[in-house]
Amino acid sequence: MSIQVKNISKAFGNFIALDNVSLDFPSGELVALLGPSGCGKTTLLRVIAGMEQADSGDVLLEGEDAATTHVRERQVGFVFQHYALFRHMTVFDNVAFGLRMKPRKQRLPEDKIAKKVHDLLKLVQLDWLADRFPAQLSGGQRQRIALARALAVEPRVLLLDEPFGALDAKVRKELRRWLRKLHDELHITSIFVTHDQEEALEVADRVVLMNHGKVEQVGTPEEVYAHPATPFVYGFLGSVNLFHGRVEGESVRVGDDRLPHEASELAHGAEVTAFARPHELEIIIQSESGVGIPAKVSRIFSFGLVTRVELEGTEGAINQHFEVETTRERVTELALIEGKNVRLVPSRLRVFQNQ
């Protein structure tokens, strides 16, 4: 089922959770709502589910205005971060709950319910836990049961609120791969909320980036990562090195130093914020005066394929921290040691004009 939200605004007292948000969720896609905590992503999810009323704006489910549709009639499956399993019921009864609550006329006979529940438990690969109580399960198992319970009523949409937020890193990685696989089997329109950019980029068909109640960018994971539309998106989608400066011809001037920057449409003298990812910064020892930012190596981490170098700005760039990803060979070649003075030159610079 497709979902559209139009001009949704919602405030809690003085805090604006959603500020005129309009979005389109096409049928069958897995979409991530990504943003820092307090950006309004969970509120948006709850508005779509009908658990929260928007102050203004419309939610259209399959083109129909859902304003007067109660949560229980919206046919949305909702999965909470902390599972919200019924602790007085067995796993089986938890999954069967939605089926048993149907009006008598629509309710399946108990043996059909049992079959359906077992099929769902097989789908989430936890058939053998049917008689356990939620307290006896691990976090990852609980979340899969919560998902099976939501799927039991054959929802038209699946809404997941930080579904892996309470799990440890390893289980989280496992479960998100599993969720992606499940979605590829079921093709049910799904929206999940997360603050973990890696999770969003890895799992979703499309990512919606939100900040301060507004949508910053919508796109496929590749699009938003490669072409971030705003400084916020750039900063949120990975580690960044940040420079404040002014455009001067073919370069950006930062204090007394100069960063090379290929042809830009920005006017001469424009105040800009420039970003470079850690792997886009080059460490050089000698330089013609003024090219690159002066910095001092503070720590070198070399495990795995990538060697990470942390640096502190010196001279004009004092109190700034930089992070560079390079190779072990390069570190050896430059004879980098902690305390060594170097210069940083970006191989690629993304420049945003200051508003």
Add this chain to the structure above:
Amino acid sequence: MKKSSLHHVLPGFSLSMGYTLVYLSLIVLIPLSAVLIKTAHLTWEHFLSVVTAPRVMASYKLSFGASLLAGVINSIFGFILAWVLVRYRFPGRRIVDALIDLPFALPTAVAGIALTAIYSGHGWLGQYLEPLGFKIAFAPPGILIALIFIGLPFVVRTLQPILEDLEIELEEVSASLGARRWQTFFYVIFPIILPALLTGFALAFARAVGEYGSVIFIAGNIPMVSEITPLMIISKLEQYDYEGATAIALVMLVFSFILLLAINLLQAWAAKRTGRVR
């Protein structure tokens, strides 16, 4: 030190258990066993004739019947009160919250006199109710009202923390799965609060069985109609019939103990079913 005690994560079992037993003996068991010893002065026939006298039998029925009914009524309305106090924010909520405890603090005689003043034939409410055929003061319904009054705080106070811990998410998820509001209440909320509700009921009931002060003023104490068992005990004492008094007390004690034990077992069973104990 014995080997087994080395492996305990929580040390001090023998010390704390010993303390518990001594304390319980001093405060509860020894005084209660005095009841038993005093009663033992009676012959079996005499004992039976005392505890099964028609007036006494009528008083058991009234005492336990009214206490159970008061417990049930308190459970229902205490739940509603606790729910309102936990779930809603309204002006004066703190004051209502403090009012709940008043029956604890008030001397029971004061409560009895106040209730009598209101419900007697000339009282604020009694003057309207009595012409309609509702005789409350100096009749069993008056006893019931006094018992409800003194038992109310128990149910509210045992339920409040449980309701505060109840996650709203459970109700939201229930609604999203298509459950109506009453289904959410009966299948989700009620099973979770049931053990606490039973505890509150047991406390309110136990308090009501032992209540004397407030009931005595409003009951009218008409033989065979509105005499409660504690009153029977007191009247025996006033006649210096100590053995007779303890005999009735013993019956009351045994009966109360059986009922409370049953409620506790029920409560444990419910707690197990709600997954609180594995």
